[in-house]
Amino acid sequence: MPELPEVETICTALRKVLLGAKITAAEQNGKLRKEHCTEELNAFCKNKKIEKINRRGKYILIEFSDKSGLILHLGMTGAFVVDNDIENCLKHERTSWFLADGRRWRYNDARRFGAVQICEAEMGFDKHPALKNLGIEPLSAGFNGAYLKKITENSRMPIKNFIMNQNKIVGVGNIYASEALFMAGIAPDTVAGKISLQKCNALVKAIKEVLKAAIKAGGSTIKDFHSVNGEEGLFANELKVYGRKDQECYKCKSKIKKIVQAGRASFFCPKCQKPRN
DNA sequence: ATATTCCCCTGGAAGC
DNA sequence: TGCTTCCAGGGGAATA
Numbered sequence: 001m002p003e004l005p006e007v008e009t010i011c012t013a014l015r016k017v018l019l020g021a022k023i024t025a026a027e028q029n030g031k032l033r034k035e036h037c038t039e040e041l042n043a044f045c046k047n048k049k050i051e052k053i054n055r056r057g058k059y060i061l062i063e064f065s066d067k068s069g070l071i072l073h074l075g076m077t078g079a080f081v082v083d084n085d086i087e088n089c090l091k092h093e094r095t096s097w098f099l100a101d102g103r104r105w106r107y108n109d110a111r112r113f114g115a116v117q118i119c120e121a122e123m124g125f126d127k128h129p130a131l132k133n134l135g136i137e138p139l140s141a142g143f144n145g146a147y148l149k150k151i152t153e154n155s156r157m158p159i160k161n162f163i164m165n166q167n168k169i170v171g172v173g174n175i176y177a178s179e180a181l182f183m184a185g186i187a188p189d190t191v192a193g194k195i196s197l198q199k200c201n202a203l204v205k206a207i208k209e210v211l212k213a214a215i216k217a218g219g220s221t222i223k224d225f226h227s228v229n230g231e232e233g234l235f236a237n238e239l240k241v242y243g244r245k246d247q248e249c250y251k252c253k254s255k256i257k258k259i260v261q262a263g264r265a266s267f268f269c270p271k272c273q274k275p276r277n
Numbered sequence: 278a279t280a281t282t283c284c285c286c287t288g289g290a291a292g293c
Numbered sequence: 294t295g296c297t298t299c300c301a302g303g304g305g306a307a308t309a
Binding site for chain 1: 279280281282283285286287288289
């Protein structure tokens with residue numbers, strides 16, 4: 001579900017409601033991709049104060065005032081809710097944090113692909129196994145055409161899979177990979193190592209542009225994504241190729257095609273995006 | 278090392 | 294109205 005713009009949207013929303021809050025207790029309700037049992041999570045979180053909330057790739061980093069923290073991932077269907085209902089659980093509530101002011105912060109995740117991990121102060125976020133191998137932030141200044149050219153060199157991976165690889169570039173998922181490649185005029189199955197510096201420049205520009213525009217729109221709600229207050233993201237209305245199989249390309253009126261790459265759907269315009277392999 | 282394929286899990290939409 | 298099949302914003306393990 002959530003890619004960089006959706007995670008960024010969630011971070012902004014969480015900051016508004018959680019900064020400064022103190023946790024009195026935590027509960028874990030069943031398994032996630034990564035989780036801790038209630039006893040461990042509760043012992044770790046109890047009496048900690050939420051000081052900072054940041055994003056690294058698709059991970060949300062909750063930093064406590066003692067420099068320890070939580071590393072949260074939303075998987076495909078994860079969502080947060082903050083309310084005052086102490087009695088009832090949501091249908092797919094996996095984790096709950098009870099706050100000193102009486103509120104309850106919940107992590108709800110139907111498919112359980114999300115993750116709730118703890119990070120000790122001595123370790124620090126950067127060294128945590130979940131984060132230490134992550135690639136460059138696409139909105140950082142260091143992510144430019146020359147950098148992309150350098151890391152794609154010698155790679156025979158299809159460019160769409162390459163830009164979705166979190167160890168190379170973080171935050172780009174299935175929607176924005178298709179969208180950025182359309183904007184840059186590059187077919188998704190182009191061999192990464194064959195892309196020219198000029199095209200790398202165009203792709204970097206497209207990735208930055210589409211991510212920024214999506215953040216501005218509050219992300220893309222296809223079906224599941226909702227921010228903390230339940231709001232939908234509006235960027236789904238601006239998608240040019242994702243989910244538009246057999247519909248007309250907005251640029252050239254050709255039929256948008258769908259192919260499957262590494263098990264994920266890729267959408268592209270066969271006329272505007274070249275070359276094919 | 279690198280690139281697919283499969284699997285984790287649940288629910289909604291589409292097909293019969 | 295059912296029942297079945299397919300599909301989904303992710304990622305990691307297993308496999309070639």
